[in-house]
């Protein structure tokens with residue numbers, strides 16, 4: 699039976715499950731099978747991006763599943779190379795075409811690319827696409843507070859979501875505080891560290907996991923949930939997909955939360971992608 703994942707409400711009224719499925723690297727028929735398996739297991743939020751080249755895979759998985767479209771929340775993202783207004787509008791339409799969808803629930807600017815100076819134009823395109831009914835909720839990824847302040851100053855419209863790198867070795871305390879103060883929901887990308895660091899073998903996390911009779915992944919995803927962040931762990935395996943949403947029958951106390959947050963490191967980013975400098979196209 700499908701598990702039930704609780705929901706939160708964004709600043710524009712859209713509701714989102716507190717855990718979604720990441721889909722980076724899930725492509726083609728095999729990818730569609732994994733995404734369909736996640737939907738069957740209870741996932742209702744699916745994260746994708748134009749640059750993952752899998753919007754078609756996501757669309758196919760939705761059509762294979764027995765869950766009606768209006769019960770699913772589908773995300774995609776605008777790549778850096780298409781931030782100029784006309785290109786952004788065309789890309790949103792192409793994203794929809796690739797997935798064979800009439801609308802995305804959430805559409806995000808993938809990276810601010812501040813040196814290029816086009817992210818406000820891109821934001822205006824998302825604002826307009828929302829007015830035209832192509833997107834239900836608009837947000838950003840990897841935006842620093844100064845970038846979000848610029849969006850609001852130039853357009854008067856605040857993102858509903860900022861999807862950022864967030865895992866125990868990089869807890870983003872200041873960025874999360876800014877989101878909270880501005881009613882912007884934090885989404886955590888690479889919530890499990892993408893197996894690029896040793897967080898899933900961490901001794902402290904192992905002790906907490908044993909205490910609760912859970913796995914380290916479950917402890918980490920519970921930590922995201924209790925921080926108030928929406929996490930989007932990617933798994934191709936049904937067993938791990940189910941494991942990752944089975945976190946609503948235990949809770950971490952303040953000491954445990956503090957211990958996990960205390961694992962953060964100044965250079966804890968997985969690939970040193972500082973949005974002030976790093977650019978992705």
Ligand code: NAP
Pocket residue numbers: 719720721722723745746808839840861862886887888889890891892893898915916930931932933934935938939941942
């Ligand atoms: P992640 O979700 O932290 O980790 C995924 C890796 O962990 C996969 O290798 C997966 O392997 C493994 N895994 C999943 N559940 C597990 C479990 N319970 N036990 C052990 N291993 C487990 O990393 P991610 O894919 O980088 O991040 C999640 C999503 O965030 C992406 O897929 C993408 O949608 C999004 N993202 C966004 C940005 C952005 O700039 N906005 C950047 C990066 C990622 P299996 O598949 O074999 O289970």
